[in-house]
Amino acid sequence: MPYRMPSQMLPQSVDALKLCQQRARVAGSLSVSVLPRLSGQLQSGEGEVEAELVFGVDEQSRKTVAGKIQAVLSMQCQRCLERVEIPVTATLSLALVWTDEQAAQLPRQLDPVLMESQQLDLHSIVEEELLLALPLVATHSEGSCEPPGSGIANPALDETAVGRKENPFQVLAALKSAGKRDD
Numbered sequence: 001m002p003y004r005m006p007s008q009m010l011p012q013s014v015d016a017l018k019l020c021q022q023r024a025r026v027a028g029s030l031s032v033s034v035l036p037r038l039s040g041q042l043q044s045g046e047g048e049v050e051a052e053l054v055f056g057v058d059e060q061s062r063k064t065v066a067g068k069i070q071a072v073l074s075m076q077c078q079r080c081l082e083r084v085e086i087p088v089t090a091t092l093s094l095a096l097v098w099t100d101e102q103a104a105q106l107p108r109q110l111d112p113v114l115m116e117s118q119q120l121d122l123h124s125i126v127e128e129e130l131l132l133a134l135p136l137v138a139t140h141s142e143g144s145c146e147p148p149g150s151g152i153a154n155p156a157l158d159e160t161a162v163g164r165k166e167n168p169f170q171v172l173a174a175l176k177s178a179g180k181r182d183d
């Protein structure tokens, strides 16, 4: 029986050994906002991540997780400093390991995931892969935006045009009355 998720939400924690033995496929979505390390790198936590993960056992009896992750992430354009939507796709090819020796023996194409139990945190795997897939510099397409301040400045917004609300004589009066007070 293939493993079927009851809902479209990607589960956070799964029994990875069981899913590998079942050669299960787990697909679902999650909100960018539940991934704090990722959303901290973004302009906003808006957006959905779609993930599809296939568990298995290879001919070396290694437990593997292969999959694809897609998201549209809100970043800051490094040209105009406004928000830009960046589509990000990550493919992953992981092997579950329980020791550093197992990790060292993996072929190049498999990335190790060091396990502490049978449970695997899918949200942190998705977050890690998206962090690696983020572009270093996000911008709108060439010619579609301009750096801020390239237009004509509005003199009404000049700081010197805004009067100070505080009255200096009131401050002086307060100082004088404090000095007069005798204990």
Ligand SMILES: [Zn+2]
Pocket (backbone or CB within 6 Å): 077, 078, 079, 080, 081, 082, 084, 139, 140, 144, 145, 146
């Ligand atoms: Zn821009």
